[in-house]
Amino acid sequence: MLTDNALANLSGLILLVGFVYVGVLIVFWLVAKRYRAVIRRHPRQRAQKALQWGLQHDVQQESVIVAWMEGEPYGQRLLVYAWAAIQCATSLIDLERVVLSVVRHGRRSYDALALLLAASPVNIAPLCLRLLREADASLRTVALRVLARMVPVSEEFAPVLTELFVRGSETERAPALRALLQVYHGTPPLAILEAGLQDASWIIRAVTAGAAGSWQHPDVRVALARAMSDSNWWVRHNAARALGAMGTEGREALRQVASGPDSFARDAAVDVLRVWQLTVESGGRPPGGLVVVP
Amino acid sequence: MTIWHLGWMVISDLSIAWLACVDGLYFFLLLLSVGTLGRRGALLPLEALRGSAYVPPVSILVPAFNEAVTITASVEALLALEYPVYEVVVVNDGSRDDTLAVLEAAFDLVPVGRQAVQRSIDAVPPRTVYQSTKDPRLIVVDKENSGKGSSLNTAINYAQYPLVCTIDADSLLDGEALLYMARTYIEDSERTVAIGGLIRIANGCRIRDGRVVQARVPTNPLALVQTAEYLKTFIAGRVAWSAVNGLVIISGAFGIFRRDMMVNVGGYSAEAPGEDMEIVLKIHRYCREHHVPYRVAFSPDAVCWTQAPETLAVLGAQRRRWGRGNLRNVRNYRFMALRSRYRAVGLLALPYLIGVELFAPYVMVAGLLIVVGLLVGQHFPGLIWLLLLAGLVLDYMLGATAVVLDDLTFRTFRPRDVAKLLLTLLHMPVWYYFVTAVWRVQGHIQMLRHVNPWGTMTRSTWGQ
Numbered sequence: 001m002l003t004d005n006a007l008a009n010l011s012g013l014i015l016l017v018g019f020v021y022v023g024v025l026i027v028f029w030l031v032a033k034r035y036r037a038v039i040r041r042h043p044r045q046r047a048q049k050a051l052q053w054g055l056q057h058d059v060q061q062e063s064v065i066v067a068w069m070e071g072e073p074y075g076q077r078l079l080v081y082a083w084a085a086i087q088c089a090t091s092l093i094d095l096e097r098v099v100l101s102v103v104r105h106g107r108r109s110y111d112a113l114a115l116l117l118a119a120s121p122v123n124i125a126p127l128c129l130r131l132l133r134e135a136d137a138s139l140r141t142v143a144l145r146v147l148a149r150m151v152p153v154s155e156e157f158a159p160v161l162t163e164l165f166v167r168g169s170e171t172e173r174a175p176a177l178r179a180l181l182q183v184y185h186g187t188p189p190l191a192i193l194e195a196g197l198q199d200a201s202w203i204i205r206a207v208t209a210g211a212a213g214s215w216q217h218p219d220v221r222v223a224l225a226r227a228m229s230d231s232n233w234w235v236r237h238n239a240a241r242a243l244g245a246m247g248t249e250g251r252e253a254l255r256q257v258a259s260g261p262d263s264f265a266r267d268a269a270v271d272v273l274r275v276w277q278l279t280v281e282s283g284g285r286p287p288g289g290l291v292v293v294p
Numbered sequence: 295m296t297i298w299h300l301g302w303m304v305i306s307d308l309s310i311a312w313l314a315c316v317d318g319l320y321f322f323l324l325l326l327s328v329g330t331l332g333r334r335g336a337l338l339p340l341e342a343l344r345g346s347a348y349v350p351p352v353s354i355l356v357p358a359f360n361e362a363v364t365i366t367a368s369v370e371a372l373l374a375l376e377y378p379v380y381e382v383v384v385v386n387d388g389s390r391d392d393t394l395a396v397l398e399a400a401f402d403l404v405p406v407g408r409q410a411v412q413r414s415i416d417a418v419p420p421r422t423v424y425q426s427t428k429d430p431r432l433i434v435v436d437k438e439n440s441g442k443g444s445s446l447n448t449a450i451n452y453a454q455y456p457l458v459c460t461i462d463a464d465s466l467l468d469g470e471a472l473l474y475m476a477r478t479y480i481e482d483s484e485r486t487v488a489i490g491g492l493i494r495i496a497n498g499c500r501i502r503d504g505r506v507v508q509a510r511v512p513t514n515p516l517a518l519v520q521t522a523e524y525l526k527t528f529i530a531g532r533v534a535w536s537a538v539n540g541l542v543i544i545s546g547a548f549g550i551f552r553r554d555m556m557v558n559v560g561g562y563s564a565e566a567p568g569e570d571m572e573i574v575l576k577i578h579r580y581c582r583e584h585h586v587p588y589r590v591a592f593s594p595d596a597v598c599w600t601q602a603p604e605t606l607a608v609l610g611a612q613r614r615r616w617g618r619g620n621l622r623n624v625r626n627y628r629f630m631a632l633r634s635r636y637r638a639v640g641l642l643a644l645p646y647l648i649g650v651e652l653f654a655p656y657v658m659v660a661g662l663l664i665v666v667g668l669l670v671g672q673h674f675p676g677l678i679w680l681l682l683l684a685g686l687v688l689d690y691m692l693g694a695t696a697v698v699l700d701d702l703t704f705r706t707f708r709p710r711d712v713a714k715l716l717l718t719l720l721h722m723p724v725w726y727y728f729v730t731a732v733w734r735v736q737g738h739i740q741m742l743r744h745v746n747p748w749g750t751m752t753r754s755t756w757g758q
Contacts, residue, residue, distance in 0.1 A: 007676040011683055018687035022694050026716075029698045033709070233351070233456040267454075 092127045095120065099131070099142060110138070114145035125154060132160045137169060144175040153182040162192070174207050181211040188215035190223075197223055202232040209235050213242030213250075221246060221253050228257050228265040240268040244276055251276065312657070313681060316650050317688045324695055326534035331594060331703050349476045350483070351379035352550065353453030357445035358463040359387040366400045368463055371504025373429050377472040381431045384463070385449045388439025397434055401426040406433075415561035417447035442546070443562030443569035450556050458556060460570075462547045466496060466504060466599040474596035475550045482589060487555045487577055489591045490536070490544035492528050494706070495521040496599035506599050511711040516609060519726045520602040522693060522718045528594070529703075530696040536592035540638030542578065542647065544590070546570035548598030555580070567746075568619020575627045578639045594703070610733045617655070617737020618746065624648055655738075658731030661685075665728075686723050693719040 099117070117124055124146065131143035144164075147153055153161075157179065164176035177196055181189070196208025209227050212220050227239035240257075243250040251273065258269040354372055358365055365384070372382045386394045397403060403424035418440045426432035435452055437445065450458055457479065461467065471491060479486050498512035512518045535541040544551075546569070559576040562569045574590060581588040603609040624647055630636045631644035664678055697715045701707065707715070740746065 004676055007680055010680055014680070014684050014687050018691060021691050025691075025694055025698055029702065029712075032702050271454075 092122065092124070095122060095124065095127055096130075099127075099139065110142050110145055114142055114149060117142070117146045118149035125150070125156075129157060129160065132157070132164065137172070140164070140168075140172060141175075144172060144179060147179040147182075148175060153179050155183055158183050165192070165196075170201065173201070174203050177204060177207050178211065181208075181214075188212075188217045188220050190217075190219055193220060193223060197227050202230075202235060205230060205232065206234040206238050209238035209242055211242075212239075213245040216246055216249075218249075221250060225253050225257055228268055229262045236264060236268040237271075240272040243269075244272040312649075312653075313685060313688075316654075317692075319646065319650070320530065320688075320692050323534035324530045324692060324699075326537045327530055327696075328699060330533050330537045331529075331699065349378050349473070350457050350479060351455040352377065352381075352457045352459050352472060352476075353449075353455040353553070354380060354382045354459045354461060354472075355446055355449035355453060356382065356384045356461055356463050357387055357442050357449065358384055358389065358393050359439065359442070359445075360389045360391045360393065361463040362389070362391040362393045362396045364464045365393055366396055367504050368466065369397070369401065369432065371466050372461075373432060374469075374504065375467060375472055376469050377476070379455070380472065381433060381453070381455065383433045383435060383449045383452050385445040386434060386436045387442070387445040388437065394434070394436055398424070401432055401434075402428045403432075403434055414451040415447045415557055417451055417561065418444050420448060420452075423452065441564055444564045446569075447561040447564075450553060450561055453553060456553055457550055458553050459550045460546060460548070461598060462600065464601055465547045466501070466506060467548065468597040468599070469505060471548070471596040471598060474593050478591050478593040478596070479550065482591075485587050485589045486591050487552045487581065487588045488544055488574060489550045489593050489596075490532060490541060491548040491550075491592075491596035491598050492594050493524055493545050493547050493598050493600055495524060495602045497521075497602050497604065499599065509706045509711075511707060511714050512602070512604075514604045516606065517602040517604050518714070518718050519722050520609075522697065522715050522722060523726075525700050525715070526693050526696045529700045530692060532592050533594055535643060536590065538638045538642065539589050540643035541590045541592055542574050542639060542643045543571040544574050545598075547600050548596070551577075565622070567615045568623045571619060571623045572626070575623060575630070575639075578636065579627070579630060582636050582639075597706075606729075610736075613730050613733035614737035614740060617734035618741040620647070620651060620734075621738045621741045624652055652738075655731035655734035658727050659735055662728045662731070689723055690719055693722070 095117070117127075128143040128146050128150075131139045134140055147157070161176045161180040161183070164172050165180055168176055177192075180192060183189075193208055193212055196204055197212075199205050199208070205227065209224060209230075212224055221243065224239045224243050228236050228243075230236050230239070240254060243254050243257075246253075254269045254273055257265050258273060260266060356368070356372070361368075369382060369384060384397065386397070403426055405422050406425040418437050420435045420437045422436045424434040424436065426434075433452060435448055437448055446460055459472065459475070475489050475491060478489050494509070495512060495517055496506060497514060497517040498510045499506045500508035500510065511521055532541060532543075549570070551573070555577055556573070559573070559580045561573075563572050577588070577590065580586070603612055624644075627644065628648070630640045631648060633640040636644075661682065664682075694716055697712060697719065701712050
């Protein structure tokens with residue numbers, strides 16, 4: 001058994017530990033709060049000044065404002081300088097230098113950078129092509145985002161995009177597929193569509209199903225009707241919408257699915273057909289999926 | 295050495311061992327929370343989700359029983375959430391007040407021929423299904439009174455989207471709460487089957503148009519201690535349990551589940567209370583027994599504001615209900631404890647639930663008896679004092695760390711409110727723990743005697 005003296009000492013020790021812990025915690029809290037306020041304030045103030053400076057050059061103000069809105073405080077200042085540099089750049093070498101310096105500052109700036117590049121007065125297609133072949137994944141990501149803003153995509157991109165779709169990382173495959181599908185207009189790329197609809201990733205299957213509605217082709221309709229039995233809701237939903245957008249024949253395919261045995265596919269088909277029916281009945285207004293019992 | 299002396303030594307040694315284990319576990323959980331909160335949201339910026347076509351669509355399920363006072367504001371707030379594709383399914387669980395009439399008047403409801411979605415759960419069939427002509431995303435299912443779990447099952451049958459979000463009719467979601475949940479889901483969409491959100495106390499906050507515009511701590515002392523208690527539970531507890539995939543409770547006030555998983559496990563149990571814990575235990579059991587790779591996640595950024603009871607009578611009813619729910623679930627799922635097949639749930643979470651959550655009220659009641667004994671002049675060995683002191687100090691250290699961690703991570707409250715919470719933590723163990731422990735024990739007794747009253751929850755309108 002502990003003696004009274006030992007108990008008193010232990011009690012004192014416990015209290016001391018408690019006081020020291022809470023004291024250190026409160027000091028840490030106050031310092032951290034102050035530090036957070038400081039690091040939050042400075043870049044934003046500097047970035048606001050940079051924005052004012054950037055907007056004095058009255059070209060493409062909208063691009064800068066959108067970039068500003070989309071960017072994080074750290075990236076905003078950088079983007080304004082990047083915008084000015086992109087506008088002034090007369091060669092692809094200058095543009096590439098800007099891209100290389102901006103992408104180092106993190107993925108949150110990629111979208112805004114892509115927007116600025118797409119608005120550049122220089123033809124940036126060759127730069128995108130080069131960036132897509134880079135080993136650095138961040139450069140490839142920026143190039144893919146620029147391509148997403150370039151419609152239509154030139155045929156020269158097809159090999160590199162196919163390579164990225166087949167062997168790229170999870171984050172690259174969907175945008176590569178989207179861009180790849182933009183390359184083809186008249187004839188549907190049936191092999192790519194087939195591969196996309198059978199991919200292991202549901203995002204790839206959903207992207208393919210969503211894009212497939214652009215081609216009025218019997219084989220595409222068959223592939224989409226098959227995709228309506230997919231295990232993922234988004235794939236079924238996109239396939240149904242794509243079929244719905246394919247005119248009378250697409251809707252006929254939907255009606256067949258709607259009376260088929262697969263209840264999951266039936267739900268998706270009925271949903272799209274109902275929306276189409278109500279759109280027609282209401283003179284083209286979005287119906288909101290309302291069905292009133294008579 | 296007498297037999298009493300020996301008995302006292304054994305009890306005191308066991309108490310020290312219990313205290314050491316519990317506090318060690320709490321500090322371990324706290325460290326896990328610090329690590330998890332530091333890493334949160336690093337992968338996917340929220341901005342990317344706002345207009346994304348691939349954010350998973352969600353059906354928000356709102357069971358409502360006698361919620362005429364708050365239901366309009368709650369539904370309006372839900373329909374104004376920032377989320378690309380969602381619907382709100384309100385289930386009027388045979389309310390005896392004007393809940394349905396209020397909804398009909400506010401949202402122009404009309405009866406619709408909507409059928410239950412396929413692969414349904416056995417549930418009470420509805421009397422009528424309505425849809426709003428003002429906002430077609432609102433579905434109202436009117437049914438006979440059958441309890442919260444049963445109402446949620448009916449709502450699941452009428453939900454058309456792959457994710458279902460359960461919230462209480464008297465709760466308010468933060469505008470971006472669903473987006474944060476979606477972010478957690480998308481980060482590992484193949485394995486995530488359920489996600490819990492952070493519950494905060496809305497009493498004292500400034501609310502406008504169904505949104506908490508200024509977070510404040512409550513002025514009511516009972517609500518204030520609950521604010522500190524919730525912070526401790528969620529920041530130091532649930533964040534950490536989710537990190538080891540051992541989260542066994544997703545609050546009924548706010549959680550997201552994969553609809554197909556809810557159907558697979560047969561939905562909620564119609565028995566009350568504790569259905570929110572039971573559904574998570576069912577999911578753990580199903581996934582482990584069917585070898586389904588899964589995770590039950592927690593999103594601390596997704597905030598739901600709820601009204602805390604401000605009177606002892608209402609709080610007591612709530613805590614007795616929680617006590618009954620805990621005991622019922624432990625009794626029904628005790629076979630999972632200490633079995634490696636159930637991994638973190640079997641080896642950590644359920645032993646914690648039994649050894650700490652279930653046992654703690656009895657330790658507290660024993661402590662209360664000692665304090666009463668001291669007041670009437672009984673003499674106790676010094677070791678008792680030491681144990682009480684160590685418990686109090688460690689508890690304060692844990693609580694203060696949770697409050698500071700919350701402030702540094704989420705910056706919800708003003709500094710003066712944080713200071714109030716730190717002061718509140720000082721007096722909580724002196725009275726609040728004892729009172730709630732007594733209620734919990736009463737709940738256990740009620741459960742064993744098959745007494746199961748829900749209790750009356752009084753609601754007030756959301757202040758403007």
